[in-house]
Amino acid sequence: MIDSRRQRRLWNFAGVAIAAGLMGYALFAEHVQGYEPCPLCMFQRVAMVAVGVVFLIAALHAPRTLSARAYAALGVLTAGIGAGIAGWHVYLQNLPPGEAPPDCGASLDYLLDVFGPLETIRMVLASSGECTEIDWSFLGLSMPAWVLIWFVLLGGLVVIANWSRCGSDS
Secondary structure, rough: OOHHHHHHHHHHHHHHHHEEEEEEEHHHHHHOOOOOOOOOHHHHHHHHHHHHHHHHHHHOOOHHHHHHHHHHHHHHHHHHHHHHHHHHHHHHHHHHHHHHOOOOOOHHHHHHHHHHHHHHHHHHHHHHHHOOOOOOOOOOEEEEHHHHHHHHHHHHHHHHHHHHHHHHOO
């Protein structure tokens, strides 16, 4: 039987693999399939990398008890932020045509250079016309909808990996 610490490590490495696979597909969709990511897509990528990093550090550390629960909380926080961004993106994509925000026109790099990071975050989350376009879908769901689903699943996985049975191997 696998001890709970080793099992925790395996679950965390599974989370790393899932996050890396999702990022790999995002890069494939951009560079091979030609889909241009909007600013909200880029923020979702940052959040996905952050979730993957939490899983990686937890896997390498393989802590016991309280530290494992800290990784669970941090993982839920990062997955929750990503889910919030993806949820906002899905909301923007589903606005009626007359209510859709106008095209923002500027790239994320330009916005960061001109306005700085905090103002760029505010502007991108407020609205972005290109973020309302649905260029890719699978089973009737847009890419941001799938990303939202994956953030929720990864948030659950980080809890399963790091919260469960934490007190049994102290």
